[in-house]
Amino acid sequence: GAGVSQTPSNKVTEKGKYVELRCDPISGHTALYWYRQSLGQGPEFLIYFQGTGAADDSGLPNDRFFAVRPEGSVSTLKIQRTERGDSAVYLCASSQDRSYEQYFGPGTRLTVT
Amino acid sequence: ELKVEQNPLFLSMQEGKNYTIYCNYSTTSDRLYWYRQDPGKSLESLFVLLSNGAVKQEGRLMASLDTKARLSTLHITAAVHDLSATYFCAANNNAGNMLTFGGGTRLMVKP
Numbered sequence: 001g002a003g004v005s006q007t008p009s010n011k012v013t014e015k016g017k018y019v020e021l022r023c024d025p026i027s028g029h030t031a032l033y034w035y036r037q038s039l040g041q042g043p044e045f046l047i048y049f050q051g052t053g054a055a056d057d058s059g060l061p062n063d064r065f066f067a068v069r070p071e072g073s074v075s076t077l078k079i080q081r082t083e084r085g086d087s088a089v090y091l092c093a094s095s096q097d098r099s100y101e102q103y104f105g106p107g108t109r110l111t112v113t
Numbered sequence: 114e115l116k117v118e119q120n121p122l123f124l125s126m127q128e129g130k131n132y133t134i135y136c137n138y139s140t141t142s143d144r145l146y147w148y149r150q151d152p153g154k155s156l157e158s159l160f161v162l163l164s165n166g167a168v169k170q171e172g173r174l175m176a177s178l179d180t181k182a183r184l185s186t187l188h189i190t191a192a193v194h195d196l197s198a199t200y201f202c203a204a205n206n207n208a209g210n211m212l213t214f215g216g217g218t219r220l221m222v223k224p
Contacts, residue, residue, distance in 0.1 A: 033211065042117075042201050042214030043156070056210055091155060101146070102212065104156040 002026065004105035006092050012111045013082055021077040021108045025094030032075050033093040033102060034067055043091055049075060082112045115140050117204050119215035126192050127223055134187040134218045136202035145178050145185045146203045146212065156201065160187075192222045 005024040013019050025032050031050055035043035045059040049069045057067075064082075069075040079086055089109050093102040116139040126132050136145070144163050148156040160169045162178035162185060169176050173196065175188045185202055199219045203212040 031210070035212075040217075042203075042217050043212075045211040045213065048210045050210075056208075059211065101158060101161055103158070104148075106155045 004092055004094050004103055006090075006105040006108050008108060009106065010109045010111075012113060015082060015084060015112055017082050017112075019079050019082055019110065021079075021090050021110070023075045023077070023092030023094075023105060025073060025075070025092070026103060027073075029094035029096055029103075030072070031095045031097055031100075031102075032069060033095075034075070034077050035091040035093065037089045037091055037107070039088075046077070046090075079110075082110075084112045086110060087112045115142065115204060115206055115213045117202060117213050117215040119202055119218050121218060122216060123219045123221075125221045125223065126189075128193055129191050131191065132189050134189075134200055134202075134220075136185040136187070136215055138183050138185075138204040138213075141180070141183075142204035142206065144205055146205075147176050147185070147187055148201045148203065150199045150201060150217070152199075159200075189220070192220075194222045194224055196220060197222045 007022045033048050034046040037043040047067050048056040052069055052072045064080045067077045089107040091107045092105045095102045118137045120135050146161055147159040149159050150156050160176040165180040167178045173190045178185045199217045201214050201217045203214040205212050
């Protein structure tokens, strides 16, 4: 079946602009996660959704970052007033439930110039 | 706070040789994951280890878990060039949601 998909695959934006990154989880997966991976490092947790609600947003670095999952399926990560330090690969993962294995999408490479 | 450390961070080895990657985690965790990442690609799940003493093998890779020592190992047997990639271990927190990743081990297997 279809895996986790993310769009766009690449996004280049200017400092100060607003961006939205989209994640389509595997159908039926109730848990959805966002991670951020900087060059040469392991992914870092940002936020976790169980259904429509953000169950844990402790990894969001500051209030410029926000994520939604209004219908419990597709999620959008929103970054306001982007900074060069936001440049990274943003990975989305989904799982059948919170205790099950997480399946990762291909990621969105964000470059802030 | 859960912390995960891997070593070595970089490993260059000859084809046919054996080696082990180590993954230590700082607090109790109920499962340990190993992922492979090729350059520019996402994470491919290799193993999920659920209990103390768990051992899983797939091809030339074997993973084990010692929850008392908070240590997992990924053993490579008779390495081949196709195994060249970055390998990450990750542990989940006991609430079962977020994963905390190690820094990764970049493996290069030379012919």
